[in-house]
Amino acid sequence: MTARPESRGVEGIDPPVGHPLQHPVRRFVDANRAALGALSVLVVMTAIFIAANPHVFLGWNIYRSVLTTLPVTLFLVVPLVFVVTAGEIDLSFPATMGLSAWIFALVVQAGFNPVVGLAAALVTGTLLGALVGALVVYFRLSSLIATLGMNFMLRGVIEIGAQGKSIALVSLARGWARSVFAGVAFGVPIQVIWALTFVAFSSLLFNRNRFGAHVKIVGDNPDSARQMGIDVNAVRITTFVFVGLGAALAGFFSTMIDFTWWATSGDGYLLPALASVFVGGTPTWGGVGTVAGGAIGALIVSLIQTGIVGAGLSGFYVQFFNGLIIIISLIGHRWNQIRYR
Amino acid sequence: MGTRLIQLRRITKSFGRVDALGGADFHVDPGEIVGLIGDNGAGKSTLVKILAGVVKPTSGEILVRGERISGWNAARSREAGIETVFQDRALALQQSIVRNIFMGCELSGPLGWLKIGRERREAERLMRDLGFTSKAFTARSIVGQLSGGERQGVAIARAVYRQAELIVLDEPTTALSITETGKVFRFMREARASGRSIVFVGHNIHQVYDIADRFVVLDRGKVALAAERRDVPSAEALIGVMEAVAKPNPSADWQGLVR
Numbered sequence: 001m002t003a004r005p006e007s008r009g010v011e012g013i014d015p016p017v018g019h020p021l022q023h024p025v026r027r028f029v030d031a032n033r034a035a036l037g038a039l040s041v042l043v044v045m046t047a048i049f050i051a052a053n054p055h056v057f058l059g060w061n062i063y064r065s066v067l068t069t070l071p072v073t074l075f076l077v078v079p080l081v082f083v084v085t086a087g088e089i090d091l092s093f094p095a096t097m098g099l100s101a102w103i104f105a106l107v108v109q110a111g112f113n114p115v116v117g118l119a120a121a122l123v124t125g126t127l128l129g130a131l132v133g134a135l136v137v138y139f140r141l142s143s144l145i146a147t148l149g150m151n152f153m154l155r156g157v158i159e160i161g162a163q164g165k166s167i168a169l170v171s172l173a174r175g176w177a178r179s180v181f182a183g184v185a186f187g188v189p190i191q192v193i194w195a196l197t198f199v200a201f202s203s204l205l206f207n208r209n210r211f212g213a214h215v216k217i218v219g220d221n222p223d224s225a226r227q228m229g230i231d232v233n234a235v236r237i238t239t240f241v242f243v244g245l246g247a248a249l250a251g252f253f254s255t256m257i258d259f260t261w262w263a264t265s266g267d268g269y270l271l272p273a274l275a276s277v278f279v280g281g282t283p284t285w286g287g288v289g290t291v292a293g294g295a296i297g298a299l300i301v302s303l304i305q306t307g308i309v310g311a312g313l314s315g316f317y318v319q320f321f322n323g324l325i326i327i328i329s330l331i332g333h334r335w336n337q338i339r340y341r
Numbered sequence: 342m343g344t345r346l347i348q349l350r351r352i353t354k355s356f357g358r359v360d361a362l363g364g365a366d367f368h369v370d371p372g373e374i375v376g377l378i379g380d381n382g383a384g385k386s387t388l389v390k391i392l393a394g395v396v397k398p399t400s401g402e403i404l405v406r407g408e409r410i411s412g413w414n415a416a417r418s419r420e421a422g423i424e425t426v427f428q429d430r431a432l433a434l435q436q437s438i439v440r441n442i443f444m445g446c447e448l449s450g451p452l453g454w455l456k457i458g459r460e461r462r463e464a465e466r467l468m469r470d471l472g473f474t475s476k477a478f479t480a481r482s483i484v485g486q487l488s489g490g491e492r493q494g495v496a497i498a499r500a501v502y503r504q505a506e507l508i509v510l511d512e513p514t515t516a517l518s519i520t521e522t523g524k525v526f527r528f529m530r531e532a533r534a535s536g537r538s539i540v541f542v543g544h545n546i547h548q549v550y551d552i553a554d555r556f557v558v559l560d561r562g563k564v565a566l567a568a569e570r571r572d573v574p575s576a577e578a579l580i581g582v583m584e585a586v587a588k589p590n591p592s593a594d595w596q597g598l599v600r
Contacts, residue, residue, distance in 0.1 A: 027481070210453035217433045217444055224431030227395065228445030228499075229419065287435040340434035340485020 034281025035293035037336045041279070041329050042300050045307070052311040060187065062310050066302050067188065071195030072254045073298045076273040077280070078202045079246035081294040082212075083239045084277055087219035087286030088143040090240060092132050093247040093273070095154030097266030100125040100244075101251030102158055105167040105261035114177035114256075121248040128154065129244020133237035155267070162263045172259040182256040191253050198249070203291040215239060220287030275322075276301045279329040283337060300325065344407045346371050346507055346538055347392070347421065352401035354387050354562075361387040362398070363562040369507055374529055374539040376553030378546060378579070380587055383559040385542050386428075389511050392540065393425035394418030422506030426513060430496040434485035439464045441484050442499045467498040472524045490521025497528055508532060509540040514548055526552055546583070550576035560586040 029036065050057040076093055083090045100121040107117035132150050136143045172178055183190045206212035214235045217225045222232050250269070255261050280297025282289035304325055308318045348368040354361045362384045369375050379385050390396035391403075394415040403413045405421040418425075432441050439457075442464045448456045464480040473494025478487060484495055493513055500508045510529075514522045529539050529552055543549045549556065556573060558566040565586040573579055 031481075204454075208455050208457065210447045210449045210455060213440055213443075213447055213455065216436060217440065220433035220435045221431070224433060224444070227393075227415065227427075227431050229416070230445045287433065338485075340483060 032290070032292070033336050034283075034288075034333060035290045035296060037332055038280045038290075038293045038296040038300065038329065041325070041332065042296055042303070045300060045303065045325065049303075049307045049311050056310045057307070062306055064187065064189070066299070066306050067192050068257065069254075070298060070302045071189070071191040072250045072257070073269060073273055073276060073302060074195040074199055074295055075246045075250035075253065076243075076269055077276045077294045077298045078199055078291055079239070079243040080273060080277045081280070081282050081289045081291050082202075082206065082215050082242050083143075084282050084284065085206075085219045085286060085289030086215045086236055086239045087222070088136065088236060088239065090132065090143065090147045090243045091270065091274075092128075092147040092150035092154060093243050093250075094266035094268075094270045095151045095158070096125055096128045096132075096244050096247040097251040097254075097269065098158050098264070099128060099154055099251075100248035101255045101261050101265045102162065102167075102263075104248075104252050104255055105169060108169050108172065109167055114172065114175065114181075118252050121252050122245060125244040125246075125248025125251075126241055127244070129241035129247075130237060132244070133240030136240065137233045137236050151270075158263055164263050166263060167261040169255070169259045169261070172256060178256060178259070181253065191257065194253070198246075199291065199295045206289070206291045211235075211238065216287055216289070219289075272301050272305075273298070275326050278333075279326055281329075281333050281336070283333070283339070285339060288337075297329075300329070345369070345404065346406065347423065348404040348407075349388075349391070349398075350402045350404070352388070352391060352398045352403075354384075354391065354396065355399050360562050362391075364401070365559065365562065365564050366567075367557060367564065369538045369540060371506070371538055372533055372536045373554045374533055374541055374552055376549035376556045377540055377542045377559065378544075378549055378556065378583065379559030379565075380583065382561075384562040385559055386511070387562075388559065389425060389427075389509055389540075389542055392418065392423060392507075392509055393427075394423075419503070422504070423509065424500035424503050424505035424507070425509040426493070426496045426500055426511060428511045428515070430492055432484050432492055432496060434483070436484060438468070438478070438480050438482055438484060438487075438495050441495050442467060442502055444499065446503065463502070464498070467502055468494060471498055471501065471528050473498065488518075488521070490517045490524065493517060493521070493525060497525070501532075505537065507538045507540065509542070511542045512544060513541070514543065514545065522548070546579050547576045550579055558582055558586065 056062055103124045104117040104121035107120045108114055132147055135141060136146050214230050218232050218235045226232050276297035277294050279300050280293035304322050305318055308321050309315055345368045350366055351364045352362050353364055377385055391398050394413055394417055403410050410417055439460050443460055448460045450456060461480050468474055471494055473491060484492060513525050532539055541549060541553055554570050556568050557564055566582050
């Protein structure tokens with residue numbers, strides 16, 4: 001055998017350097033097909049918007065308005081990618097978001113530092129996620145139905161407790177916490193930086209960490225995962241805990257942005273966040289997924305809402321085009337992906 | 342005779358009213374290939390699952406290196422150095438070769454961050470050592486894209502990586518091409534040469550005869566024959582034994598076929 005640098009691969013299994021399979025571009029495309037598919041949908045969609053109304057879509061304002069609320073969606077979408085990849089679904093995140101944000105609001109209202117409030121919200125999200133996960137895993141419930149039930153129940157807890165009243169946190173409007181978590185830097189809402197950090201960290205967790213590897217294997221073939229000594233239940237519950245954490249962060253940021261907590265907080269995110277996961281290229285069947293794609297999906301979904309109106313159509317068209325783009329993306333991903341089973 | 346690597350004594354297993362195993366004795370010594378044969382429903386799969394610890398015997402005892410093990414399960418089986426390559430191979434088809442080989446024992450640093458470079462090199466080395474190589478795939482390739490033989494190679498590589506002392510191969514050559522079967526055989530010989538043991542469960546008696554050092558024929562949950570290779574003159578003799586014991590009232594006339 002000829003001596004070759006280790007990184008070049010070993011003779012035999014690894015096709016020789018220069019083989020098409022080894023080309024870095026080919027490898028990158030192979031590893032990121034779904035995310036690149038979502039990116040192309042985004043590019044084409046933006047191009048159409050620009051063509052329809054160059055004045056609005058070549059300016060910065062419309063994007064700034066998208067970027068204000070996009071981060072909240074990102075904190076929800078990214079952990080959902082983990083849950084869906086693990087072969088489950090979580091529909092309880094809107095209520096978890098509302099409840100965690102409520103705890104945050106109560107702590108801040110009581111005069112504590114917002115960071116204490118954030119910690120309390122994160123603990124709430126973690127506990128609720130663990131509760132939902134344990135319900136699904138130990139009672140062997142369908143996660144679709146069980147989490148739907150939990151969403152109603154937790155929202156009910158909020159309604160019973162808050163009696164429909166909102167909490168205005170005027171102190172947040174001028175505190176330092178607002179400039180750190182929801183201020184503006186170089187014309188960009190600062191929460192974008194936090195959300196992108198979260199996306200980047202989660203992407204590493206998904207692709208470069210044992211946890212992400214186990215999530216994919218559990219979603220792919222839980223029986224073999226078990227045979228190989230992976231604690232399948234623990235992995236599943238952890239993905240629900242991660243959704244709880246993300247929901248708490250989403251609730252925290254949305255309250256920081258609006259400095260008001262509403263009893264309906266989180267409600268409006270159910271369908272856009274779910275749609276983003278699938279528009280981003282994570283398939284429904286588990287085993288594979290893409291965090292970067294999910295983030296791009298979230299951008300697509302928020303851009304449609306703003307974009308339709310910006311393109312000069314009336315607000316009545318939003319739903320229609322929303323649906324149209326979701327369907328087109330799904331058809332595209334179907335072509336792009338092969339399911340092995 | 343040295344210490345048995347693993348010994349199963351008077352193992353019974355009932356599924357409801359069906360007795361899959363009715364008092365079977367089975368053992369494996371270090372560095373041997375045991376051919377486990379028998380018709381469908383003879384109890385081969387049950388015995389394999391008991392070895393792997395995924396099925397618990399109804400009664401009987403299991404000894405590892407002469408020591409009785411209580412509470413036998415999948416973890417104990419693994420601790421004892423047994424790795425089982427099931428017929429379905431337990432692969433995650435949408436994951437890469439690397440992820441499948443290291444399934445459940447990923448190479449990771451602090452906080453579970455994967456050492457992906459080391460994993461890939463190790464996977465490449467394992468696949469090369471086993472002779473499961475091709476220009477059509479890399480260690481990063483998705484297992485679902487591989488042929489049956491290549492998938493078998495991945496499953497075997499995983500067992501080897503876990504430093505198994507006994508590798509149970511449940512019909513490893515079914516649906517494989519001749520070249521691919523040759524690779525599995527080469528692997529079994531090399532494993533034996535390095536002191537490891539193999540249980541080769543097979544339907545193809547000629548294949549089992551070609552490689553095994555000892556044969557165990559199961560019939561309706563009992564060991565119908567346990568014979569050393571030197572006592573069995575030919576594969577046809579083994580087939581003769583199987584046909585004879587399969588009769589409703591097995592007579593003793595098969596006794597003449599083997600010594």
